[in-house]
Amino acid sequence: MHHRLKLLISFFAISMILLSTITSSYIQVSYGAYAKAPLSPTGPTVNDDTLTVEKVTGGLDFPTSMAFLGPNDILVTEKATGKVMRVTNGFVLPQPVLDVPVASAIERGLLGIAISKQPDGKTFVFLSYTESGNGVDSSDVDALVDPLGNRLYRYEFVDGRLINPVLLFDLTAIPPNTRGEHNAGKIRIGPDNNVYYMVGEVGGHRTQAQNIIDGPAPNGLGGVLRITQDGDLVDPGDPIFGEGLPLNVYYAMGIRNSFGMDFDPLTGNLWDTENGPVAGDEINLVFPGFNSGWFQVQGYVDEDLLEHGTTEADLVYFGKGQYADPKFVWTLPVGVTALKFLNSFKLGDQFANNMFVGDINNGLLYRFTLNEGRDAIFINDTYVGNVELLEDNEIDDPKENQPLIFGQGFGGITDIQVGPDGYLYILSYTGSVYRILPIADSIVPKSQPSSPPSSPAQNGTLTSQAVSAVILGIDGDNSYSPEPIEIESGQTVTWYNGDTISHTVTSGQDGDPDEGVLFDSDSIIPNQSYSLKFVEAGEFDYYCIYHPTMVGQVVVNQPDTSSSTSEDSPEDSPEDSPEDSTDEGDEEN
Structure with a gap:
């Protein structure tokens, strides 16, 4: 029996146990904000006179993630329709390559996509989505039908369609706080050719994976899960957190929710973004065994932003688990989302292998540089503005953001990718795909947008x-x-x-x-x-x-x-x- 079959059985059983034992004292009461930045009336711009922004396409319905099949050929997931749309040469093809039934309340939906080309010529496409409980889109909103689960599938791309689905993960999507939030869903194929799947704590689950010492056992939520592309355990003989499911598929835990992760092309290290509640949006270096600290810690542990009085000793550790502080913190959340390394010199040598991060609240695109060892964020001399305030790698006042802003006006950013052409592509929830490229490479006529009014x-x-x-x-x-x-x-x-x-x-x-x-x-x-x-x-x-x-x-x-x-x-x-x-x-x- 493949390990994936065991995963399905074990996660179902654990989920049922959790739902019967969780107590109201662990339910998160802060609802937070789900408003999203609109597109700037003058369109998105970047803060470099040698670069420009082009609109690749529009008309998508709340797109969440994208992946390149090839040059000028993109698959895009739509949150509430459950459709995987194909964009070729700037045109959205009228028929989706796949349409799956999704639950769509708040942060549920069709959430993540990753593509892997196989040596035998096959193309695998991995999708994560909250599967509808009755086969009808948005039935959790319209008829209060509970979703079947947060699921990770592998498909094959054949003749313009996604076929032969294989269910790899089946995790509970039932939130104890009754809301459909914190489902995460991003997927990445690592340098080791394995599948990395980010899943949030799903509406306030409080298990030992969320650092509740006397809570239920981990149930596969609130972390990064790792398996092979066939759904097997990566290293059965040397698990990171411990023997048995689901511990042996966790790569990291203690994560509240995330809309972005990527591998550093120079080191292979995994980095992610993490969303705080009323405080502490983060960027993290995610090593094997990483414990991000949630529900006890958000932001730097010594600052105690959540006012829990928690130290590292108060967290729950399994196997090789280890807490580490984030590498960057917004004290006041900005709704941090996508994260991508620009593994290209096409935008200029100074931007090659920089980290780019988006947000949903402001429609801003941030740029980060790393230190020489590439294990920390280091704001170097390529930035303009008061960088001294950023020496602590923390933004206490929103105005400290300014040197980090690389672009603005995109609307809420849901994904960032690098195309086969080496340009940076930005996905906006408003339904558009943009690309950032040198003005010298652009063939689109440019008009100077009028300046916004000062009052x-x-x-x-x-x-x-x-x-x-x-x-x-x-x-x-x-x-x-x-x-x-x-x-x-x-x-x-x-x-x-x-x-x-x-x-x-x-x-x-x-x-x-x-x-x-x-x-x-x-x-x-x-x-x-x-x-x-x-x-x-x-x-x-x-x-x-x-x-x-x-x-x-x-x-x-x-x-x-x-x-x-x-x-x-x-x-x-x-x-x-x-x-x-x-x-x-x-x-x-």
Whole structure:
């Protein structure tokens, strides 16, 4: 019997045990934010005058991952449709190469893809997805049908189709906190030709793999799993964490959730990104036996960002398991996602083998350089800006981000790959694929985009009925100016984001059962604005879902009836202005 058959049986049994023994004390209560950065109105740009950004294609439906079959030939996964689309020479072929039934609530869906060319000429395609419980897409949302599981399949690419599915992993997708979050799903083929599969802790599972000493046994969640391309154990005689399933398929554990990992082309070391809750987005060097510390530690252990009072001695260790601090930390999360090494000199020698990282909150593309030993991040002299603040490899203030920003305006970034042409390809949840290349190599005519307005009053769209406000940054009740905003019913407020990262204008306060019901801007990226017309008198609290300490209030007064008109009559609730520039109409992830 192949090991994969044993995996399916063992993981099912462990999952059932976990669901019957997990206690409410381990359920994570912080919901977090799932707003995503919109595409910049002027399109994405990069901060290098010798490079440019080209749009390869658009029209994809919330794409999550991509992989190259060959030059100008890309397979792209769509989160909620369950379709694997093929993009050739910039065109999305009308028929998918595969359509699988997926559960799609929050972070469930068709999530990961990797391609491996075989010596015998076969092409294996590995897919990870949350499989629908009744064979219908999104039935977990529409009919509350539990998914079958988070599953890893191997297919063969033959005559433009994916055929001969082989189930390699079957992990529970049932979250104890009732939400469909933290499923991860990225897949990579390592230098050792084995399959590396990232899986999150799936909505608050709390086992010993999440460093709960008296918790249930590990159930395959919250780590990097490694198997051969046939689904067998990599080294049965020398497991990393211990004998028996699922310990002997873990490569790393203690990981909350991740949307990105890649192997350093010079050393073969695996690196990943990891998402923190209210604190501590990370970049990690993932060695065999790596324990990232979650649920006890996020960020640097000595800083205790989660305020658990945890030390390394308080974690759970199996076999060769060992905790290590992250190599870089955002104290305030940016929604870090994809990670890719540019194993190419096509963008210039200074960028070769650099690490590129994306985020979902701001649509930013970051560049990182490594030290000589390539086991730590080292911000060298190729950066522009105040790099002294980055010597601790930590961003405490969002403005410290600036030297690291390589590109912006992509919308939420879901994947980064290097094409056979050596250029850097960026996948945006907004449905587009972009590539970064030298201007000298581009054949697309370029027009200089107009600069964004420096204040809302300069955009030429405000009228006497509009009141302008500025989003200053994370500073409690001084985050929005003016504070409070006082207007009359029928007037419009336009908030302009003057900060360096994205924020939101969301009705209510963090934790309110009806937060965001009256109005919700979604992500407002830097230098962009959001407008809202208030038609009813009252006091309306609002805050930023990314940074809940940012709070404000709009006080709407009833105008003098002698000067009011039917057009300004109050209605039941605030309503979006037709000019709402941030309303993308996207589904929540």
